[in-house]
Amino acid sequence: xxxxxxxxxxxxxxxxxxxxxxxxxxxxxxxxxxxxxxxxxxxxxxxxxxxxxxxxxxxxxxxxxxxxxxxxxxxxxxxxxxxxxxxxxxxxxxxxxxxxxxxxxxxxxxxxxxxxxxxxxxxxxxxxxxxxxxxxxxxxxxxxxxxxxxxxxxxxxxxxxxxxxxxxxxxxxxxxxxxxxxxxxxxxxxxxxxxxxxxxxxxxxxxxxxxxxxxxxxxxxxxxxxxxxxxxxxxxxxxxxxxxxxxxxxxxxxxxxxxxxxxxxxxxxxxxxxxxxxxxxxxxxxxxxxxxxxxxxxxxxxxxxxxxxxxxxxxxxxxxxxxxxxxxxxxxxxxxxxx
Amino acid sequence: xxxxxxxxxxxxxxxxxxxxxxxxxxxxxxxxxxxxxxxxxxxxxxxxxxxxxxxxxxxxxxxxxxxxxxxxxxxxxxxxxxxxxxxxxxxxxxxxxxxxxxxxxxxxxxxxxxxxxxxxxxxxxxxxxxxxxxxxxxxxxxxxxxxxxxxxxxxxxxxxxxxxxxxxxxxxxxxxxxxxxxxxxxxxxxxxxxxxxxxxxxxxxxxxxxxxxxxxxxxxxxxxxxxxxxx
Amino acid sequence: xxxxxxxxxxxxxxxxxxxxxxxxxxxxxxxxxxxxxxxxxxxxxxxxxxxxxxxxxxxxxxxxxxxxxxxxxxxxxxxxxxxxxxxxxxxxxxxxxxxxxxxxxxxxxxxxxxxxxxxxxxxxxxxxxxxxxxxxxxxxxxxxxxxxxxxxxxxxxxxxxxxxxxxxxxxxxxxxxxxxxxxxxxxxxxxxxxxxxxxxxxxxxxxxxxxxxxxxxxxx
Numbered sequence: 001x002x003x004x005x006x007x008x009x010x011x012x013x014x015x016x017x018x019x020x021x022x023x024x025x026x027x028x029x030x031x032x033x034x035x036x037x038x039x040x041x042x043x044x045x046x047x048x049x050x051x052x053x054x055x056x057x058x059x060x061x062x063x064x065x066x067x068x069x070x071x072x073x074x075x076x077x078x079x080x081x082x083x084x085x086x087x088x089x090x091x092x093x094x095x096x097x098x099x100x101x102x103x104x105x106x107x108x109x110x111x112x113x114x115x116x117x118x119x120x121x122x123x124x125x126x127x128x129x130x131x132x133x134x135x136x137x138x139x140x141x142x143x144x145x146x147x148x149x150x151x152x153x154x155x156x157x158x159x160x161x162x163x164x165x166x167x168x169x170x171x172x173x174x175x176x177x178x179x180x181x182x183x184x185x186x187x188x189x190x191x192x193x194x195x196x197x198x199x200x201x202x203x204x205x206x207x208x209x210x211x212x213x214x215x216x217x218x219x220x221x222x223x224x225x226x227x228x229x230x231x232x233x234x235x236x237x238x239x240x241x242x243x244x245x246x247x248x249x250x251x252x253x254x255x256x257x258x259x260x261x262x263x264x265x266x267x268x269x270x271x272x273x274x275x276x277x278x279x280x281x282x283x284x285x286x287x288x289x290x291x292x293x294x295x296x297x298x299x300x301x302x303x304x305x306x307x308x309x310x311x312x313x314x315x316x317x318x319x320x321x322x323x324x325x326x327x328x329x330x331x332x333x334x335x336x337x338x339x
Numbered sequence: 340x341x342x343x344x345x346x347x348x349x350x351x352x353x354x355x356x357x358x359x360x361x362x363x364x365x366x367x368x369x370x371x372x373x374x375x376x377x378x379x380x381x382x383x384x385x386x387x388x389x390x391x392x393x394x395x396x397x398x399x400x401x402x403x404x405x406x407x408x409x410x411x412x413x414x415x416x417x418x419x420x421x422x423x424x425x426x427x428x429x430x431x432x433x434x435x436x437x438x439x440x441x442x443x444x445x446x447x448x449x450x451x452x453x454x455x456x457x458x459x460x461x462x463x464x465x466x467x468x469x470x471x472x473x474x475x476x477x478x479x480x481x482x483x484x485x486x487x488x489x490x491x492x493x494x495x496x497x498x499x500x501x502x503x504x505x506x507x508x509x510x511x512x513x514x515x516x517x518x519x520x521x522x523x524x525x526x527x528x529x530x531x532x533x534x535x536x537x538x539x540x541x542x543x544x545x546x547x548x549x550x551x552x553x554x555x556x557x558x559x560x561x562x563x564x565x566x567x568x569x570x
Numbered sequence: 571x572x573x574x575x576x577x578x579x580x581x582x583x584x585x586x587x588x589x590x591x592x593x594x595x596x597x598x599x600x601x602x603x604x605x606x607x608x609x610x611x612x613x614x615x616x617x618x619x620x621x622x623x624x625x626x627x628x629x630x631x632x633x634x635x636x637x638x639x640x641x642x643x644x645x646x647x648x649x650x651x652x653x654x655x656x657x658x659x660x661x662x663x664x665x666x667x668x669x670x671x672x673x674x675x676x677x678x679x680x681x682x683x684x685x686x687x688x689x690x691x692x693x694x695x696x697x698x699x700x701x702x703x704x705x706x707x708x709x710x711x712x713x714x715x716x717x718x719x720x721x722x723x724x725x726x727x728x729x730x731x732x733x734x735x736x737x738x739x740x741x742x743x744x745x746x747x748x749x750x751x752x753x754x755x756x757x758x759x760x761x762x763x764x765x766x767x768x769x770x771x772x773x774x775x776x777x778x779x780x781x782x783x784x785x786x787x788x789x790x
Contacts, residue, residue, distance in 0.1 A: 364652070
């Protein structure tokens with residue numbers, strides 16, 4: 001298909017060779033180690049969940065584009081990332097039919113309805129995750145234990161639940177470090193948390209591999225490093241203060257930073273280029289708000305984990321952050337005094 | 340501005356006419372409301388009493404008569420409301436021969452999201468809780484409403500709430516344990532997947548029973564004799 | 571296309587008006603062409619809040635229909651008596667009266683329905699469909715037409731709530747009018763009986779209705 005050659009647009013007019021699909025390809029690459037580690041820890045179930053979510057996200061994107069008679073945009077990899085991210089933040093034994101619905105919702109209601117890539121208000125993967133959380137609260141809080149002996153050959157029966165039918169949970173459901181802390185006041189080993197040897201979503205457990213991916217992207221300048229740094233610092237400081245005030249009631253800051261989906265959220269989801277602010281100061285504020293919300297929800301909220309809602313809420317206000325911290329237009333005075 | 344036609348009109352209509360018409364409409368409306376109120380009063384009172392009766396019969400199996408009692412501030416029980424402070428109401432259930440079978444007590448507190456209002460049955464003879472019913476709940480459908488399922492209600496078939504020897508405190512406060520970990524008669528088997536709601540239920544029943552049960556025990560004689568005297 | 575309207579004709583009594591084609595039109599327009607939920611998009615508060623089951627949706631719809639019809643009739647009767655300056659206050663007074671009556675009647679019929687509709691019975695008073703019809707129709711038309719308009723709009727509102735309530739109840743609870751219609755192991759979409767489900771379902775129906783209307787318009 002020949003490309004349009006006449007392009008009327010505002011500055012900048014000089015284009016660096018870094019296009020959307022190049023960046024997206026590298027993001028997929030950066031996610032791979034953590035995803036692969038998830039498969040290693042949780043077995044074939046996690047692999048199936050992540051594959052399904054990716055395939056259905058891409059398929060939904062393609063079909064919706066066909067429906068409104070537009071050129072398909074699956075080649076820019078953004079749908080694949082949305083699908084993969086969604087798969088990584090779902091429990092490893094999540095039924096595949098629910099995963100597929102989540103993927104379709106992510107793309108349709110998270111992105112397409114706003115006008116496609118570049119117009120979405122929220123991170124699409126988290127929109128799908130939030131829908132699934134509200135629609136199937138039972139299935140989405142059913143965790144499997146890591147390192148089951150038969151994890152590669154025996155897929156949990158809940159994964160293959162018939163479409164629209166309740167999954168049958170086999171055996172005792174496991175716990176995540178966060179739910180164990182919230183409900184039973186059990187602290188997990190920091191080493192296990194950092195490495196990811198614990199229960200949780202399919203691809204969120206390994207802090208090390210997620211960090212590696214993040215550092216790679218930041219080094220290639222494909223990710224705004226300020227966002228994860230700001231989120232993690234805020235969580236560290238806020239929860240550190242609480243821990244200092246009352247060590248028996250509030251967990252250590254190290255636990256707060258490495259447990260749950262904070263790494264995945266801070267590095268790969270909060271940094272959604274469309275849903276985060278543009279100005280550098282705005283980005284710091286944005287990260288700080290996410291961090292505060294995460295700690296608030298985890299320590300005082302009803303749910304054990306709050307990264308998803310924290311990011312979604314802050315996504316919603318990110319344009320307003322930009323508005324408040326609007327940089328001064330070159331050559332104008334700082335707020336004309338008393339007009 | 341005064342040449343605007345619609346602004347001219349108010350003066351021509353006059354305040355008096357407005358007042359008359361509003362009063363007339365008010366009277367007509369009041370008439371309708373009073374008629375309906377009178378017409379439905381008995382039926383509504385009957386419906387409300389029936390709804391409560393149904394709940395009390397659910398938590399106190401095998402009763403055939405209910406007498407409400409009012410709990411006062413100084414730990415007295417009366418059949419009529421007394422004092423100016425709003426009192427807690429309890430419902431004593433008797434079987435067909437007039438023997439006290441149990442007492443239904445209402446308790447409420449914060450659930451997962453909003454107010455959770457419960458009714459539970461207490462048998463002073465065996466000192467056990469024998470029934471449980473959710474009066475009002477806004478818990479998440481599909482999760483929080485599992486507290487109305489048979490498996491959770493089974494916890495309240497014979498939940499031990501024995502008082503200490505001086506009848507001032509409950510010997511073993513009710514605790515909620517993880518699903519399947521119940522080992523003592525005063526423990527409630529929680530619901531995994533609805534941890535917060537099932538714990539809230541335990542908390543509500545515990546605080547309410549700690550407050551009310553010693554009181555009931557002290558006044559057990561009144562409760563037992565009340566109905567016999569009437570017969 | 572339509573026969574000429576006879577709005578200038580004097581009142582001929584209720585039943586002769588019924589036979590009149592304009593009467594039929596006043597009744598039908600609320601059901602479909604000017605449906606309060608899907609076309610006018612009025613009264614969204616009860617539409618979203620109490621459409622989590624078909625029973626709730628229909629009882630709310632019928633309660634609203636009653637209030638709408640009765641207030642339309644009374645307002646139309648008094649339309650020449652109410653001074654222009656205090657008309658809104660009078661309408662609100664009349665509507666509030668019928669809402670109170672409805673509240674008593676529902677309590678007398680069933681405490682359970684009253685409990686599940688909750689505060690939304692009292693909130694019928696601020697349903698903009700009712701005040702809208704009072705101002706736009708009943709204050710300018712005869713009693714017979716106003717009755718038909720109220721009934722049609724009310725039933726249209728009920729129909730809209732029923733459409734939403736059915737989808738939400740079947741998906742969210744696996745039941746239809748509290749009867750099990752889905753297999754026992756059906757996984758309930760809890761979100762559908764929660765507030766977000768109301769928004770999703772309403773949007774879905776609006777999409778379908780709009781799409782249908784556009785298609786029809788394109789054909790003509």
